[in-house]
Each structure stands twice: as C-alpha cells, then as structure tokens.
Amino acid sequence: MTDKSNALDVLSELIEVCKDGQTGYTHAAGIVDDAKLKSYFQEESLERTRFIQDLKHASENLGQQPDTSGSVAGALHRLWFEAKADIGLGDQSVLNSVEQGEDRAKHAYEKALKENLPADISHMLHQQAQGIFAAHDYVRDLRDKGKAA
Numbered sequence: 829m830t831d832k833s834n835a836l837d838v839l840s841e842l843i844e845v846c847k848d849g850q851t852g853y854t855h856a857a858g859i860v861d862d863a864k865l866k867s868y869f870q871e872e873s874l875e876r877t878r879f880i881q882d883l884k885h886a887s888e889n890l891g892q893q894p895d896t897s898g899s900v901a902g903a904l905h906r907l908w909f910e911a912k913a914d915i916g917l918g919d920q921s922v923l924n925s926v927e928q929g930e931d932r933a934k935h936a937y938e939k940a941l942k943e944n945l946p947a948d949i950s951h952m953l954h955q956q957a958q959g960i961f962a963a964h965d966y967v968r969d970l971r972d973k974g975k976a977a
C-alpha cells in the first residue's frame with residue numbers, strides 16, 4: 829500500500845524541479861548565441877511544461893492543488909549563469925550551468941523512482957525520467973565536447 833502523503837510530497841518536489849528546469853531552459857535559450865542550442869533549450873522548456881502539467885494533474889487526482897512555482901535555489905542558479913554570460917563566458921558557461929540543473933533533476937527522479945507510489949504515478953515518472961536522463965546526458969555531452977574544443 830502506498831502513502832498518499834508520500835506520493836504528494838514526491839509530486840510536489842518533482843513539480844518544483846521541473847518548474848526550475850522549464851524556467852532555466854527558457855532563460856538559457858534567451859542567453860545563448862548558438863541557434864541549435866537555443867532551439868534545443870526551447871524544446872526542453874516545453875517538455876518540462878508538459879511534465880509539470882502531468883505532475884499537477886496527478887497531484888490533483890490525489891486531492892491536492894500543488895504549488896507550481898520553482899525554488900529559490902533555482903532562481904539564484906539562473907541569476908548566477910546569467911551573470912557568467914554577461915561577463916562574456918559564452919555558451920559554454922551556460923551549458924555548464926544547465927548541466928548542473930540537469931544533475932538536480934536527474935537525482936530527484938532517481939530518488940522518486942525508488943518510492944512506493946501508485947502504479948499510474950510510477951509509470952508516468954518512469955516515462956518522464958527517460959526524458960530527464962536523456963536531456964541530462966545530452967547537455968553533459970555538449971558541455972564535454974565544448975571543453976575539448
């Protein structure tokens with residue numbers, strides 16, 4: 829048997845993480861110069877928006893209207909990578925910062941997947957985690973490729 833309160837806590841944390849990701853990707857898209865990177869960041873922002881809606885719906889089905897704002901840490905992280913871009917550190921510095929945000933998302937989903945949750949929520953999180961993990965690895969690989977260049 830699953831604990832409704834635990835499921836709501838997991839969903840709440842993932843909504844916050846996805847909101848930080850959605851806002852972070854939108855912000856990063858507005859900062860980078862590379863058109864392909866800008867497009868990728870915009871696509872990831874839209875995917876995080878879809879994830880938030882699915883998580884919100886699951887939370888509402890459990891009887892709670894979730895907070896869909898991001899975290900203070902996420903806002904500070906965005907200010908930090910904007911400052912780095914402002915001083916001319918370029919797209920590579922934005923990639924470094926986005927990858928740090930992706931680390932947080934990856935860890936949050938790994939933690940959530942270990943929880944005893946209702947089957948429908950668990951299934952949704954497994955699907956979302958695939959996208960989160962793929963984005964993490966893609967951004968990490970771009971970051972590493974840029975370091976080698």
